[in-house]
Amino acid sequence: RKEVEQDPGPFNVPEGATVAFNCTYSNSASQSFFWYRQDCRKEPKLLMSVYSSGNEDGRFTAQLNRASQYISLLIRDSKLSDSATYLCVVNSDNFNKFYFGSGTKLNVKP
Amino acid sequence: DVKVTQSSRYLVKRTGEKVFLECVQDMDHENMFWYRQDPGLGLRLIYFSYDVKMKEKGDIPEGYSVSREKKERFSLILESASTNQTSMYLCASRNPSGRDEQYFGPGTRLTVT
Numbered sequence: 001r002k003e004v005e006q007d008p009g010p011f012n013v014p015e016g017a018t019v020a021f022n023c024t025y026s027n028s029a030s031q032s033f034f035w036y037r038q039d040c041r042k043e044p045k046l047l048m049s050v051y052s053s054g055n056e057d058g059r060f061t062a063q064l065n066r067a068s069q070y071i072s073l074l075i076r077d078s079k080l081s082d083s084a085t086y087l088c089v090v091n092s093d094n095f096n097k098f099y100f101g102s103g104t105k106l107n108v109k110p
Numbered sequence: 111d112v113k114v115t116q117s118s119r120y121l122v123k124r125t126g127e128k129v130f131l132e133c134v135q136d137m138d139h140e141n142m143f144w145y146r147q148d149p150g151l152g153l154r155l156i157y158f159s160y161d162v163k164m165k166e167k168g169d170i171p172e173g174y175s176v177s178r179e180k181k182e183r184f185s186l187i188l189e190s191a192s193t194n195q196t197s198m199y200l201c202a203s204r205n206p207s208g209r210d211e212q213y214f215g216p217g218t219r220l221t222v223t
Contacts, residue, residue, distance in 0.1 A: 008150070032210050043200060043214035044153070087152070096141055096160060096206065097168070102152035
């Protein structure tokens with residue numbers, strides 16, 4: 001079983017739409033959770049960390065559900081520039097080791 | 111701004127060749143990582159290094175070795191390249207006392223023929 005699982009998509013949405021991705025993780029001892037963004041042929045970059053209480057950064061909201069072992073990312077008012085692959089990242093019980101999901105592709109269309 | 115650089119963006123090698131991929135970071139980070147990224151499989155950890163001369167195997171270390179003689183440099187070595195090592199290789203660094211963010215280099219696309 002994979003440590004981190006994501007729906008690969010693609011999610012094709014119009015500009016202005018709200019879109020949500022989920023990601024499930026298998027290790028209940030995981031402590032740190034993140035969403036990274038990866039543009040085509042570029043390296044991943046941190047989008048936001050995910051805290052137990054949930055957190056918001058502008059149009060982006062991340063939530064953690066420990067009981068069901070998933071994290072989510074909500075994007076409101078989608079922009080063309082949001083088109084990218086979104087990677088879910090979870091640390092292992094070795095705090096220096098991180099597992100990446102295979103990514104969810106988002107296409108925002110005019 | 112953290113900068114992580116990798117020695118090559120594209121590399122083509124023949125089966126059986128010894129291949130060196132170099133990664134340098136300029137932020138004095140203790141932790142460094144080597145991943146490979148393949149379609150549908152995401153990033154998979156090959157090796158990581160806690161600090162100078164310290165290393166630990168990741169999930170797919172077979173066929174690879176690493177070297178960390180200086181804090182800023184982490185090298186990935188393919189002892190005898192094989193076609194199944196054709197992939198995108200990404201290096202990352204992290205300050206374990208900081209916010210847990212990993213900073214990635216631009217990647218090296220390696221093709222083994």
